[in-house]
Amino acid sequence: MVASARQRGVRLGEKPAVPRISDLGHLYASSLGKLELDLMGSHQMGERQVLDAVIAEAIATVFEEYVEKHGLDEIAKVFGEGIKIEVGDTVPSAAYEKIVADVPAIWEKAFEVNAAKEPAIRASCIEFILAGLYATDRISRIQQHGHTIYDTRGFR
Secondary structure, three states: OHHHHHHHHHHHOOOOOOOOHHHHHHHHHHHOOOOOOOOOHHHOOOHHHHHHHHHHHHHHHHHHHHOOOOOHHHHHHHHHOOOOEEEEOOOOHHHHHHHOOOOHHHHHHHHHHOOOOOHHHHHHHHHHHHHHHHHOOOOEEEEEOOEEEEEOOOOO
16 A cells, blocks of 8 residues: 555655555455455355455444544435545545535545645545445445546445
8 A cells, every 4th residue: 555655656746655545456466365364154255355345344443433423424415416526546636626626525524534734645535535435335436447436326
């Protein structure tokens, strides 16, 4: 994750290099086939599904501990009205303010997580808020080609 953040920092000329949730996508290449996983008993889950479940549970646990619940349902409601937000490990940090312009409450929640004004830190916090909303079943997501689209289409 840190290596991905550093690579992005070099590629995009960003400092500081701050890890984001989207950097977790590189975890699969380094973990699948190398971990001894109990495939969740009789549920017949594959390695990738188990790793997805572990990541989602970890994000949900940290999210629920560090993010105030006040306002989260209102953010989810905006997604229910058709808003989509696309993030990814190649998106410049400075673009995140515009990306969440239609949902200013995400910007405010990110500020609650970390009040730093650096775009890289803010981008990381925004991705954390989005991933936490997904991990706590408030919004849905589609992952494809290094990008994640958060919305309510196909909500689980």
